[in-house]
Amino acid sequence: MSTAPRPLVNDPKFLTVAEVAAVMRVSKMTVYRLVHAGELQAVQVGRSYRVPESAVTDYLRDSFVATA
Numbered sequence: 001m002s003t004a005p006r007p008l009v010n011d012p013k014f015l016t017v018a019e020v021a022a023v024m025r026v027s028k029m030t031v032y033r034l035v036h037a038g039e040l041q042a043v044q045v046g047r048s049y050r051v052p053e054s055a056v057t058d059y060l061r062d063s064f065v066a067t068a
Contacts, residue, residue, distance in 0.1 A: 012052050012053070012054065013052070013053040014043070014050035014051065014052055014053070015050065015051050015052075015053055015056065016048070016049075016050065016051075017031045017032060017035075017048070017049055017051070020040075020051050020056055023056060024056070024060070031051070032049075034059070035049055035051070039059065040055055040056070040059050041055035041058075042055070
């Protein structure tokens, strides 16, 4: 009897470091620094990282600075 794999909750979309850098308009090194500092959530897959799209949205929302 085989069981079908369970679907992921809300089918999260993962971005590469390069994609995150493009969205945030920063360098890939900046994204790596944010990941290693624990400021941006990421999943390590082998030697590369994948960042949930929701983590990018949350980071940008929480980092927003209002100016006068």
